[in-house]
Amino acid sequence: MTKNKFAKAWPLAILALAPAAWAQSQLTLYGIIDTNIEYVNHQPKGGNESASLLRMSNSGLQGPRVGFRGVEDLGGGLKAIFTLEHGFNSDTGTNADAAKFFNRGAFVGLQSANHRVTLGRQYTSLFDALLFIVPLAYAGAYEPFSPLLGGLRNDNSVKYRFNADALSAQVHYAFGEQTSSTSASAAWGGHFSYANKDLMATLAFDQQNGADVNGAHSRARKVALGAAYQFTPAVRLSTGYRWGESKDAAGGIALRDDFYWLGVNYQATGALTLNAAYYLDDIKQRAGAGNQPRQQQLTLQAIYALSKRTDLYGGAAYAKNGGLNFAALSTLAVGSKNQSGVSLGIRHRF
Template sequence: MKKRLVALACSAASAAAVAQSSVTLYGVVDANIEYSNNNLAGGPDGKSKVALSSGGLSPSRWGLRGSEDLGGGKQAIFALESGFSVDTGISTQGGRLFGRQAWVGLAAGGHRVTLGRQYSTLFSIFGNYSPTAFATLYEPVVVIAGPLLREDNVVKYQADLGPLTAAAHWSFGEQAGTLPGSAAYGAGFDYRIGSFGVAAAYDNVNSAKVAGDYNRVQKAALGLRYQITPGLLVQAAYRYNNNGVRATNTAARDDLWWIGLNYQATRALALTGAFYYDNLKGLYTATGRTNPANPWQLTLIANYALSKRTEVYVSSAYTKNASLNFESLGGPLGAYQIAPNESSQFGMAVGMRHRF
């Protein structure tokens, strides 16, 4: 009898422990067939291209996140997230196993502190002020938040206090002999009251310190959103950029503006329209700094839900004075490269997204 009681007690304790902790496997698989024109193809004139691509509405990824109840309202939390390309099966983010996110932390009440590879503050705050929710097709995500929208060696604090969300982060540069060398930091907030929302954020990324000095890339953003009706949302934002890193074909100083409308036409059909305009005040080239024509982009998306987890979509964009997503302003690594004799680029994709 005593053995049975002990066994029951152990079983109950084990069940309680399981109930107080959880691990969730999740992910997104997104693929599309895309047509684009005026692509760089080894000559002065552009060529059209048809390709099967990964990530249209969302980058494809899988991940694990979990929590453990520590008592007294405290939790241990973690996230591990890996990006991949559906078309080839390879890992993205340079082949890292968990290149999208890898962090562990503590949470209590509405506060949390996390350590590891994480999103910059500007990126995480302005996901709620992005017309396409930072879709791969077609939003200039890297132009908005910078190529280091994810950073290594980060300690990040976030507070969710009713209508206010505030965050700040520091990324250790880990350069011997200097704290600011190769470091990054930022802070921001998102405040919602009724149908109205306002957000602001600032990010700074330092280069390595050489000969006692380093260069800085500074971005600041201000966003507004208003839920006009339950099915109609308008968003508008401004992003300031001052780039001291003199990389070829990279914006030195620009002011990016955007406005977007999200309309839930039916229970299944969602429509998105967005316009982006970049006041490009300086561009680094191989011969110096220039002031080229200002680029703009119009994006239109129709998304139809087949179920709660599966959608089909059509995305399109037209860009003037730059490549799609303004990626020709970010050096030679952009996915879209426009031919020298061309001044515009058009893209359209038909795809499917499944979330699990």
Template sequence: MNKKILTAATFAVFASAAHAQSSVTLYGLIDAGISYVNNAKSATGHDSLTKYDDGVAQGSRWGIRGTEDLGGGLKALFVLENGFSSANGTAGQGGAMFGRQAYVGLSKDGIGSLTFGRQYSFTTDVLGSNYSTGGLTVAGNYAYHINDIDQLTSSRINNSVKYSSANFSGLTFGAMYGFSNQAGAFAGAPAVGTTAGSSRAYSFGLNYANGPFGIGAAYTDITYPSQASPAFSTAVANVSISGVHDLRSFGVGGRYMFGPATLWALYTNTRLEPTTGSSTTFAAYEAGAKYAITPAITAGAGYTYMHLSNANRGHWNQVDLSADYALSKRTDVYVLGIYQIASGRNGTQDLQAQIGSSTSYFGTSGTADNQLAFRLGLRHKF
């Protein structure tokens, strides 16, 4: 009897040790609420709109992540992440099953990780997450820049190989390359006799965070963004990307924390190179702050100036105000107030026709040159 008990206990120990060496986690979040916009595009120009709005502070998602300890500091890892709408249950990112992320790879202590699949660029990883109002407050997708032209929040690269370094006393860095997967188009060059090429991408990132101070920079280059999957927005402030053969975005940001307060600043510069004609440059200057009034209540504010430069010029000014109340570690409610105004012209069209929003969540303003939006939201993480 004693031998049987000892044998059973031994197997239990080994089973427990084997289980501890690998793990699979189901995770996600749902963000839902009601939004109001004073000027939304209508059949006759513009009108007020009150709507159910999903995924504003963060996009709703569910995912699976896992690791396996291979010994000697080496691990296998994977992530599969789906985006969806809580309004109607449909999948996001063009209907892809795992449109947010889908990758597998290896990591090594003291060296970093090498991963393969659909992954975020370093513009999103470094700048969008650490140095933007959208990433640091619940203003979220309302605060990111027009149609996410500078890749702060939705820069996902297909067919990519990505190296992310370990943390060296606060310094991290990395590089990635996204293959076009088309014969004869390794660098995304167009086929002979055509003006449309394949979408390939590469990205680099560098970040230093030590104590209260952080600074980071990133660069992302995407050829033929209209050929990406899912495709980019067809127009950005009256600039069509259907004939753009290269989108290049560079940015640098900084952050400083003292006590319950955090300050940040961010600059991005995005250049659209068309197959024919002159290039277009889109620059954004951003600054913001947040303050933890209590452990449960945080207030945030951000200001962004966006500038479009091509044959003509356009200007956008946006102010974001937010307050977030944590009911628990996983559930919070929040309120937002956002105002944006546009001026200038692009070609023969007034910019007000495309003032639009930071992303498609806001909705275009029709014939108005400004928009005022309010939102009450609930977010639950699991």
């Protein structure tokens, strides 16, 4: 009888303790919907004709997404964390990546006051380092972040981050998972950064390897140095340089370029932010091509906050010797060497 009483009491005891345990955990559902109407010129129409295009698009400021973020307090300053983030196209309702549902991120890890280790699909260290150094925080309208960064995320990656006061450092390694080679399809990188009230500065490195091809693999390397300074409460300047080199599996130069940027952000009023940015990609060498013209782009952007969650925005850009955001000339109409675009949209965060 005594044994049965204890057996019956255990479930009640567990239920009594459970709310206290659950109170130490937090789950956040969040998302962004960003849709715009865009006008671009010099689109191929057929043959050698050029035409303008009016379309609805997304990701003018940020890529649309819905995600789950969780934190569990394990005690002693240690926490378990996870993020699952799905990207979608807000103009059509389709998946941003047909092959990966949680394409924007899927990782789990542990963190303390100064250390964090995470495993899964994650952003590269180069992406993390430059997010607040580039002028427009990777806005699709219009910042050429894809040629600047290369691959944005790595599967099968482990990332370690350390921060103490104004200093932070991070390294990551993505497993290639190839039996023929430990380095094929692998990736790694890191950054060392400094940030105080007015100044942010970073030095970052990134390498991404291709798949094994007869015992060899392609390789893309990037090194970036950048800084941003808050001159006044209303004015912020940012600038930086990124060295890049890509080689094919045989060791030949596929691309060698120098990427520069300069930007200014101006808080005109409490609700209105005005941004201007200039980008230059100086292509030193490209496989199968002769001398390459230097790609340049000028971008103007305005963001008006209707509330803490909802913004109206407009962007305008002109790209020389390439398409917008440094798209290849082959994407433009025959004979076109520049492209202009204007975008008006709305972003809502929840």
